[in-house]
Amino acid sequence: MIAALVWGLVTQADKLEKILGWFGLKPGSQQTSGGKQPAAGLDDSPARQEATNNQGVVLQGVSQSTINVTVQQPWPAPDSHPKALGGRILSNLPPDFDGFVARRDEILSLTQSLEAEAGQVVIHGMPGVGKSTLARHYAHTSASSYGSGVWWLDATEGFEMMAIQAVPELEKALPGLEPGDGLTPEARLRRCLQTWGAARAEAALLVVDNLPAGRKGQDLLRCLGSGLPGQFRLLITQRSEPTTAVKALDLQVMGREDSLALLSLHSGESGRVRIEAEAEQAAALVNDVDGLPLALILLAGRLRLVPSLSVSALRRDLARPNLEAAAFQAAHADLLAEQGVVATLLASWQSLPEQCQELARLLSLTLRGPIPWELIHRCIPPKAPEPADAYWHQALAGLVGANLLDRLDSMGQIYGLHALVRQFFAIQRQNWPQEGFYRQRLALISQALASAHQGDDVAAEVNYWRQANTADPADTSAGFGLGYSLIRFGDLDGARKAFEQSKAAAQAAQDQRGVSIALNGIADVLVAQG
CATH class of the missing domain: 3.40.50.300 (P-loop containing nucleotide triphosphate hydrolases)
Incomplete structure (x- = not known):
């Protein structure tokens, strides 16, 4: 049994060592930043860089040039240090x-x-x-x-x-x-x-x-x-x-006055002026979306981003998506949202630049829950212009500005998607030609980050292995990594499930070596269970 365990771990390590070499890492090791590295969010000020470097672990990424990423409390709930x-x-x-x-x-x-x-x-x-x-x-x-x-x-x-x-x-x-x-x-x-x-x-x-x-x-x-x-x-x-x-x-929708206050509060200074100038149109806009707070906040984002957009023009922009919403709901019955919210999501999507839509689709591939920016900002197209680590900055600002993406911490390291927004983005991912590339990229980076935290932060390690396994289920090494990280955490039932899924993927690919490693993992779970 010991030999089986060693074989499983060594076989997995063979692949990981090659992957991690591309990122300047060794499995189970961490490298502390010795100098100031660019932060992974929007703010690259010296103060911000120093704040992240004090705690960070630097991973060296790959594109046309070396990208340095600071790993700061990966995958926690926002501001989660007790x-x-x-x-x-x-x-x-x-x-x-x-x-x-x-x-x-x-x-x-x-x-x-x-x-x-x-x-x-x-x-x-x-x-x-x-x-x-x-x-x-x-x-x-x-x-x-x-x-x-x-x-x-x-x-x-x-x-x-x-x-x-x-x-x-x-x-x-x-x-x-x-x-x-x-x-x-x-x-x-x-x-x-x-x-x-x-x-x-x-x-x-x-x-x-x-x-x-x-x-x-x-x-x-x-x-x-x-x-x-x-x-x-x-x-x-x-x-x-x-x-x-x-x-x-x-919980019900708010009354009209409170709904108008919510719309005004999130529309920016110029948006508030336009709302006051078109009070009747603003009240009608609230009625158009049935007063649902999520829809109002998305509409407020449009007013804030487009200073020339009047409230009456915003209502006209919403009219066509409102007609499309019923058909959209019929085609996607699992999107359990009111028609006003669906229409607002469609209007927001249609107004997004192409790069914002690309980032939105990429974000929908992440696990539900807080999204670590150090993972996302390295998932860039192969021919991204330099500086590569800033490729998504404008798109990130666009999604945050449109209230489609929430920044969950003060450092710009952790972001969140409302469950409905995430589901809508996933629908927009259908027939996306770049999905295969981004899935593989997410899996590759997640495996590197998981190994970087082995023995240091098992919760982060488990989450990155889960992300790798979810992004590319056919990659059995991610399933093996997830299984062994769950054994270390004590979740033996979860570990056995991960190995079973890896065995099924290996059988589908006629990968007998992968099947053997998965069986070894299942045996190791049984040994741990006594």
Whole structure:
């Protein structure tokens, strides 16, 4: 069995060593920046460069020239390093939404419902109505009510990935808590929460964002709630109405005045002037999209980006996509969005320059959740003009300016896509001739980043292997890497699934060596299970 393990690892390492050589890396090693390197976001100022170099790991990329990339906390939730706020509480909250409007009654309802011991509230509602935004704003404005702390959990990918993201940072944050090597992700998360509860008697808040529907979501809450100390409150966001007897907040669209305020607040100074000058047209625009916050924010982005665009002209621009929206919805029934949101997405897409559309399609290939810019900015066409590491800067600014992409940290290293926007971008990827190239490029860079963090940050390692495996499922080395990284984390069920999928891919390709390595991996899982 030992020989089988060594064979599997060595075979995988053969390929990785060649790949990593292109990036100036060795498997399982990290290189600390010795000088100032260009930051991976929009701001290349000396202060920004110094800030990233203090913590960074430099990878040398390839195009026509060498590209230096600073790896800074890859693949965390935004601003996720736990901090003792005032020496008292733990928090990993992403930044509050810039330009939050109204929702006073909803905030009051959440406050009252979560005051009770072991209180639990589910915010549910249609896509684009602002569930996550409300949860984030409540967590920020009510943080002082939770003397033990506030923790944000991204449930999009289910319990195991939520635990893999949360556990390493919680283990670092809790004094005297060593990494739980040999424990499953569920056991490690439970140990963290129980240790946290034992250390602080005050109330704590867990925000579980984007709970999956059906059995997957129910299993997640069951695992999370098992043994959870009584001072923890749960605030959950999900699309569907809860099927269990819990306190629920059915989030509706805002009233006309609040909707107009939201539109105005995100339209920039000149946009606000135009809205005031065409008050009736602005009110009609709100009605055109049924007052949905996501649609209003996208429309505000158009007004901000195009100073010459009047509100009445924006309504005319929306008229044609509005006619197209019904047919678009019929063709893509899985896009669960109101017609006004679909029309706004179509109008925003049609106004984007070609390079912005190319970047949008590329972003739709990433895993759901925070998107690390050091991964994306190296995925460039083979003949990209110099400087190659700045190829996407203008397109990035265009998507952020159009409110289609959110910047989730102050350094411009982490970005996020609303679930509906991501799904819409994926639809626009259909018949995209460059998809194969970008999938291979994402897989290649993700494998390099995963190996760079082997033995240093297992959560980042797992996520990069997942990205590589998702981008190019036929590349069995990514599946092997994912399997062994999950073994190191303690997720043996996930590891076996990764090896099984790699075996199937190898069989489809008639790759007997790959099949043998996958079988070795499955055997190693069985050994680890005892």
